[in-house]
Amino acid sequence: MEDRLIAEEIKKLKEERNAIILAHFYTRREVREVADFVGDSLSLCREAVNSKADVIVFAGVHFMAESASIISPKKLVLLPVPDAGCPMADMVTVEALRKEKEKHPDAAVVCYVNSSAAVKAESDICCTSSNAVNVVNSVENREIIFVPDKNLGAFVSLHTDKKIHLWPGFCHVHENIGKEDIEELKNLHPGAEFLAHPECRPEVLNFAAHILSTSGIVKEAGRSEATEFIIGTEKEIVQNLKRKYPDKKFYPVSKKAVCYNMKKVTLESILNSFQSMEYEVKVPEHVRTKAKKALDRMLAVSGT
Ligand code: 13P
Ligand code: SF4
Numbered sequence: 001m002e003d004r005l006i007a008e009e010i011k012k013l014k015e016e017r018n019a020i021i022l023a024h025f026y027t028r029r030e031v032r033e034v035a036d037f038v039g040d041s042l043s044l045c046r047e048a049v050n051s052k053a054d055v056i057v058f059a060g061v062h063f064m065a066e067s068a069s070i071i072s073p074k075k076l077v078l079l080p081v082p083d084a085g086c087p088m089a090d091m092v093t094v095e096a097l098r099k100e101k102e103k104h105p106d107a108a109v110v111c112y113v114n115s116s117a118a119v120k121a122e123s124d125i126c127c128t129s130s131n132a133v134n135v136v137n138s139v140e141n142r143e144i145i146f147v148p149d150k151n152l153g154a155f156v157s158l159h160t161d162k163k164i165h166l167w168p169g170f171c172h173v174h175e176n177i178g179k180e181d182i183e184e185l186k187n188l189h190p191g192a193e194f195l196a197h198p199e200c201r202p203e204v205l206n207f208a209a210h211i212l213s214t215s216g217i218v219k220e221a222g223r224s225e226a227t228e229f230i231i232g233t234e235k236e237i238v239q240n241l242k243r244k245y246p247d248k249k250f251y252p253v254s255k256k257a258v259c260y261n262m263k264k265v266t267l268e269s270i271l272n273s274f275q276s277m278e279y280e281v282k283v284p285e286h287v288r289t290k291a292k293k294a295l296d297r298m299l300a301v302s303g304t
Contacts, residue, residue: 007034014276019271020056022047023215026234026262027059034270035059040215041067041113042128042302048072049299057273058281061086065281067225068118068173071299073303079249080269082279084261085164089114091169092148092168097122100145104165107143110136111294112152114171117283118146121290126298129198130213133159138277138301149282151175155198155211173234174199181254182207185230195259196232196253204232204253221245 003010011034015019022044023035027236032038038046041064048056048068055076058065062085062099068078071143101109101122111123112132118128127135129152136156144162146153148169150255157164177200179213184190196208196218205211210220221229221241228249231238235252236259242250272278 001268003030003267006087006271010034010267010271010274011019012191013271014057017055017277018053018058019274020047020051020053021057021059022064023059023265024064025125025218025240026236026259027265028267029239029265031059031265031270034267035124038215040128040130042130042213043215044068045071045113045295045299047129048075048077051075055277057270059270060084061089061259061261062112062281063116065091066283067113067120067295069281070117070288071290071295072122076277077281078273078277079279079281080266081264084264086114086171086261087269088148088169088171089113089116089119091117092119092142092167094118094122097145097147100147100167104145105246105274106141106143107163107165108139108141109147110139111147112149113295113298115148117287117291120294121287123147123294124261124297125301126294128181128213128298130216131293131298131302132156132198135301136160136162136164138201146261149199151205152198154202155205171199173257174232175201177201177204177232177254177257179203179207182230182232185251185253189228189230189249190252191226192228192230193224193226194230194232194253196239200232208232217241218244221250233257234262236262 065079109123147167
């Protein structure tokens with residue numbers, strides 16, 4: 001079926017089911033076009049809380065749908081592709097985190113939302129890339145175990161006087177962006193401003209004019225007086241920026257910066273989700289209530 005016809009069918013079923021589609025910036029263009037809201041991890045969480053819909057179809061990866069289900073248990077949350085996961089989220093397990101907590105009994109656990117519900121349930125508070133510094137500084141403890149992203153944790157440690165115990169996790173999409181990628185583009189476009197995501201390695205972030213979440217990058221590109229930008233995150237967002245700001249120029253820092261898990265969600269999989277009402281994402285109640293506390297604390301720090 002043609003994309004246009006699939007999109008029309010999705011729209012019809014969405015209305016019938018009182019549903020919304022939430023999509024992350026890294027998903028495919030045609031997927032973002034059928035979404036009711038496109039955003040970063042924090043804004044998607046907020047939309048899930050505030051929406052009056054009965055059904056949320058999450059165009060993103062598993063931990064995002066799981067977070068929506070944790071905070072909005074009465075809504076039916078569907079992930080169109082059940083194996084769209086985040087490899088970084090799998091880099092921390094409950095067992096390993098418990099061992100780390102035993103080593104640092106005075107530390108609070110701050111967990112990036114890119115983590116399983118079970119790990120969130122084992123944590124004191126969650127954070128996203130747009131509020132990580134504020135979240136860490138809001139915690140009373142002097143010591144923090146920060147899981148699972150070592151790069152986001154290292155970025156936060158530059159903006160706090162707390163002692164941060166880093167976890168060795170990383171996002172392969174951002175970790176594979178090298179210093180040489182940015183050096184090459186800086187030579188080609190010396191006037192371009194480099195906007196980078198904090199999941200990038202510290203030696204890459206050293207070149208950045210601003211270090212921001214995906215929503216932050218979109219806002220900054222509009223606000224800035226610069227007319228050329230090098231974008232240090234998953235490359236899908238560059239298309240988004242070009243359409244939003246047609247008078248400005250955008251260059252992806254690396255053509256290899258692609259999150260294949262986000263790309264698993266297609267228009268066909270969304271249509272299938274509405275037709276079969278699959279795949280439901282639900283968290284066992286004893287895990288959900290604990291994980292919700294960590295997410296609620298985060299939302300209280302960042303304001304809902
Ligand atoms: P944000 O959505 O917080 O910018 O994070 C990017 C990301 O990697 C999501 O998986
Ligand atoms: Fe996970 Fe990285 Fe993909 Fe985000 S971009 S979902 S952190 S692998």
